[in-house]
Amino acid sequence: MNLHTSDTKKGVAENFITFLIDLSKTKDTITIALSGGSTPKIVFDELAEKYQDLDWSKFHFYWGDERCVPPTDGDSNYKMTVDHLLSKINIPLENIHRIKGENAPKEEAERYSNVLETQLAIENGVPQFDLIILGMGDDGHTASIFPHEIELWNATHWCEVATHPDSGQKRVSITGAIINNAKTVAFLVTGDSKKEKVKTIFNHEDSYLQYPASLVAPTSKDLHWFLDASAAAGVE
């Protein structure tokens, strides 16, 4: 595991962008699963502002999770990415492979599983992303696998329907097999509210395995955590 700490959220974004660009230089095309969340938003803003000249045609964007809402809804992870990045760069439309949150959740989880199976390389019998970007919620969830539905991590489908524990909102999320089969996995986690779970997971404290983020362990071993000082405060 590789730990990258920065003083600020912006520092995390800059650090991660350097990492992303270096990784993309080693490939003709790069398949990436994006996440929602507050830190990716800063990454997208930085990319849109300073990296217009990048060869965006080599990037293929997918999503690790999506809220079951239309793509125009303020809750949509896709909309957030369009607003902060995709509408501002020169990327072919065919490189954008969104989860259709407006579809019936179960059908969409099946459709997107099929998209991943037909469009990604297959390695170890499982679709393989070059890079999966993950966040971690304050409750230790990652993608949209929440602690109360941790069994979805081991689901046999590449995507499943998840339910937010408080709002009941349905989500479509990739599952454990595909996350741990990625060539590279990068967590972007910032803020004081993440400190306790980061500490529990990193220090393997009691019951850390009840948090889905603790199950992320790619067989490639190429796992990176990008943390700001607030989130990393409890790491020994």
Ligand SMILES: O=C1O[C@H](COP(=O)(O)O)[C@@H](O)[C@H](O)[C@H]1O
């Ligand atoms: O619900 C979600 O939250 C997580 C974490 O977001 P953050 O704002 O707490 O960093 C995110 O990874 C996921 O994609 C999103 O749907």
